[in-house]
Amino acid sequence: MTQHTPVGVLLVNLGTPDAPTSKAVRTYLAEFLHDKRVVDLSRWIWCPVLHGVILRVRPPKVAKLYQSIWTEQGSPLLAIGKQQQQSLQQKLNEANISASVELAMTYGNPSIAAGMQALSHCKKVIVLPLYPQFSSATTASVFDRVARFAKHQWVLPEITFVRDYYDHPLYIKALAESVKNNWQTNGRGDVLLMSFHGIPKRYATNGDPYPEQCEITAKLLAEALNLNDSEWKMTYQSIFGREEWLSPFTDKTMEQLGNQGKSVDVICPGFSADCLETLEEIEEENKTTFLNAGGKNFNYIPCLNNDAAHIDALFDVVKAKLD
Incomplete structure (x- = not known):
């Protein structure tokens, strides 16, 4: 299969703090827990609790947990995501499909806005949230952020969204x-x-x-x-x-x-x-x-991570959206 028009593929996972420190975790949790998809309580009720209690108490505890799994490559989620990005890119190249694959996180870095900007040269972008099962608290948040980015752009690519692949x-x-x-x-x-x-x-x-x-x-x-x-x-x-x-x-x-x-x-x-x-x-x-x-x-x-069979599945999900 040959695809001459550049296609963008945006792989999106949940996110990770930039470092296993209280400060970095606080920044990450603030963004994550401010999302109404994640916590849909009234902001008048939730924000005082979030800023007055949770973001004061939780970051040091969560930072210690991250320290227990942190690697030389950094956060496992981000390190594995980069491997998945590279493997899917190689798989598309081998299939003679002209595509650019970017990795993004709903919360933290690299952001969805940065990923979409990196694919601005593409006429079509396939957004693939790495959640096999759809939930409003995860998959829908990806859609929200893609829409937020698109709202401020003069020119938009065709955007295709993968809702789920739980039974693929x-x-x-x-x-x-x-x-x-x-x-x-x-x-x-x-x-x-x-x-x-x-x-x-x-x-x-x-x-x-x-x-x-x-x-x-x-x-x-x-x-x-x-x-x-x-x-x-x-x-x-x-x-x-x-x-x-x-x-x-x-x-x-x-x-x-x-x-x-x-x-x-x-x-x-x-x-x-x-x-x-x-x-x-x-x-x-x-x-x-x-x-x-x-x-x-x-x-x-372990999770499927960068396993070849997993990349084959992601490739098939993407390929189905090319036509």
Whole structure:
């Protein structure tokens, strides 16, 4: 397939602080938690709480968590994102598709505005949020920021937006292959636990399709691995605040499985790259919870990251939007 007109591809993930310091984390959290898609409370109620309490108390604690996963290349999410960008660029080049791939973050750097500006020479831009499952709190925020950038431009490219790819065959295949490869190396546990990022239950009640899409992803992965109902579970992680969130919760399920003396394999299918929520929350915090409860063996299966099968899936998602 040959594409002569330059096409832009903007890969977008959630974001990361510039450094594992209280100051950098405070700046990042301020932008993240100011987004009405993330916290939709009245600004009269939320802003005093955010600035008076959260941004005073949380940054030092969160900075320590980031310090535990920070690498020589910096934030894992950003480092892996750059690898994904380069690999997808190479894949498009090999297919003789004239394209420019940029990486952006919804919050922090590199920004969506900077990514869109870098693709200003393209007549068409495909925006690909790296969230397989759609949620108003993640995917829709990407759309908001692309629209905010476009609002101030005299000339706009054709903008195509990838809403989701939760049931894409190559995405499911990549997940299944990652599990099988991990089992070959580390052995297989009693239960495969699929942990997705949680959202308030109210969001789903208001029509957010996220939980339904997570359930479909989990069932398709279980089918691809030929698992029966007793061999896998689906849970939600990263719960905060006082309102009701989607359940069952990952940490509570870990405790239950530990009490039963099980061995567990954990995968996070909703995360396209390893980050704080997988490397610290799952591989450190939840592992400790599981083992302290009496669990036998805990095995974290990394995100798809820069795996070739993952890049094949992203390439297929992009290619479908070229026509």
